[in-house]
Amino acid sequence: MNRRKFLSILGSAGVVSALSTAREAKAGGTHSFPYYEGSYGVLHDTTRCIGCRQCEAACNQVNNLPKPQKSFDDLSVCATRRRTSAREWTVVNKYVVHGKPVFRKLQCFHCNDPACAAACFAKCFQKQPDGSVAYDGTQCVGCRYCMIACPFYMPGFQYDDAFDPLVMKCTFCAPRMKEGKLPGCIEACPMDALTFGKRSDLIKVARSRMRKSPGKYVDYIYGEWDAGGTAWITLAPASGTATAASANPAHDLHPLDLDTHLGNRPIGELTYGALGAVPMIVAFWPVLFGGAYAISKRRDAIHEAEKEAVAREVKNDISYVVNTAANKVAETHGPAAADTVRQAASDALKVCERPLRS
Ligand code: SF4
Ligand code: SF4
Ligand code: SF4
Structure with a gap:
């Protein structure tokens, strides 16, 4: 199931904004913003x-x-x-x-x-x-x-x-x-x-x-x-x-x-892909970015071992919230939709991890 279909499922359930659906249709599924x-x-x-x-x-x-x-x-x-x-x-x-x-x-x-x-x-x-x-x-x-x-x-x-x-x-x-x-x-x-x-x-x-x-x-x-x-x-x-x-x-x-x-693909596609599943995903988005921000802000100051411990902790938090969200989606829309939520979360996590490597 592709993201367009996933969004349409969520859209029919009234949880995706009309704006995001319109953007998706206009942009041919790749870009979130018109060129x-x-x-x-x-x-x-x-x-x-x-x-x-x-x-x-x-x-x-x-x-x-x-x-x-x-x-x-x-x-x-x-x-x-x-x-x-x-x-x-x-x-x-x-x-x-x-x-x-x-x-x-x-x-x-x-x-x-x-x-x-x-x-x-x-x-x-x-x-x-x-x-x-x-x-x-x-x-x-x-x-x-x-x-x-x-x-x-x-x-x-x-x-x-x-x-x-x-x-x-x-x-x-x-x-x-x-x-x-x-x-x-x-x-x-x-x-x-x-x-x-x-x-x-x-x-x-x-x-x-x-x-x-x-x-x-x-x-x-x-x-x-x-x-x-x-x-x-x-x-x-x-x-x-x-x-x-x-x-x-x-x-x-x-x-x-x-x-x-x-x-060559928009970085925003990763973030917007996850944001597309609002408000289910929106619930854990601050956790994702908040955690990444906390780490990136402190990355110069803290010891490597401590940094890894913080990263582990944040990832655990994220896993918990993602699984809770995915289970809810599975109940209402089936396992394929839940997999898409997990994939969106995994994409989002890649964005969060990027500052750690710089
Ligand atoms: S770099 Fe400064 S001067 Fe140049 S376009 Fe941007 S705002 Fe304007
Ligand atoms: S702030 Fe960064 S992501 Fe936003 S338009 Fe400028 S370069 Fe692109
Ligand atoms: S540093 Fe000087 S030469 Fe280079 S872009 Fe700026 S104004 Fe032009």
């Missing part, structure tokens, strides 16, 4: 990037973010593997790839099928027709499941705001786009390392660059398909001959911290 044909994206050509941090400065300015501790003129910070945060929606890091420096700009990738949106109960994230993934914090409960679900670790949290902390991330400068302006970082880049356009055109531009300069680029457009595809895509420099590069793109992408193991 907007004319949506925009950005091509980051890392062979052009010089690590000048002008994009960081522009992002800070156009979004009225807090002043950085070190000036944007200080390029030495690029040598540290920085992550985006509530105060820094984009950072440029320096990587050494086969002995040569390469700079890569990090920000929300504006996934076609955002895992952050799939994981959020409060529906704070929405994929927009312009390609951006928008966040509206008015309903945000601060659970930070979006942060755990994001395969790129992009959303930041306002930990220092005691009263109304929100999740913060790159907005794709959607307000500027609405005014017909370019995103701040793209306008500021002096090297044309960031190209704005329709995502479908950018894929063609990327292919054309690879064709015109054989051996210059890794034969792989990062984000074309990864994690279900992203609006922001990346070209990386090849290390040697075109043959060597095309034989193993991961060889050249991993040193840039570009994860080629995410697969």
Whole structure:
């Protein structure tokens, strides 16, 4: 029994929202969110990037973010593997790839099928027709499941705001786009390392660059398909001959911290698949993510043995709740439906376990 059938069973029992069923039908069973044909994206050509941090400065300015501790003129910070945060929606890091420096700009990738949106109960994230993934914090409960679900670790949290902390991330400068302006970082880049356009055109531009300069680029457009595809895509420099590069793109992408193991299916499919079985699954979802969050938050601080003990404990909790939920489904819808609930839980657990390996 496939998930569509499973959802239709649950739907007929009145436990799946009309929204999720509609999405499932529209998306052909693979994607949870519609793909907007004319949506925009950005091509980051890392062979052009010089690590000048002008994009960081522009992002800070156009979004009225807090002043950085070190000036944007200080390029030495690029040598540290920085992550985006509530105060820094984009950072440029320096990587050494086969002995040569390469700079890569990090920000929300504006996934076609955002895992952050799939994981959020409060529906704070929405994929927009312009390609951006928008966040509206008015309903945000601060659970930070979006942060755990994001395969790129992009959303930041306002930990220092005691009263109304929100999740913060790159907005794709959607307000500027609405005014017909370019995103701040793209306008500021002096090297044309960031190209704005329709995502479908950018894929063609990327292919054309690879064709015109054989051996210059890794034969792989990062984000074309990864994690279900992203609006922001990346070209990386090849290390040697075109043959060597095309034989193993991961060889050249991993040193840039570009994860080629995410697969081509949306990460959100895993989370949304489990969320599709609400409210049965919703009952244990906080346990799943709460447990994973507790572990990931403490992972730097606790000893390996203790970490394993916590993980075991969380998994036991999850097994108990999943089995209870599956037994209830079995009573009303039969054993096949119960198996699907267990499979959804197992998929969800894979997402939860991911932060433990980083
Ligand atoms: S990169 Fe992360 S935060 Fe951005 S849309 Fe994708 S899942 Fe959401
Ligand atoms: S698109 Fe806007 S919000 Fe996103 S990194 Fe660029 S300047 Fe910052
Ligand atoms: S402004 Fe352009 S060249 Fe400078 S660091 Fe950002 S992406 Fe690279």
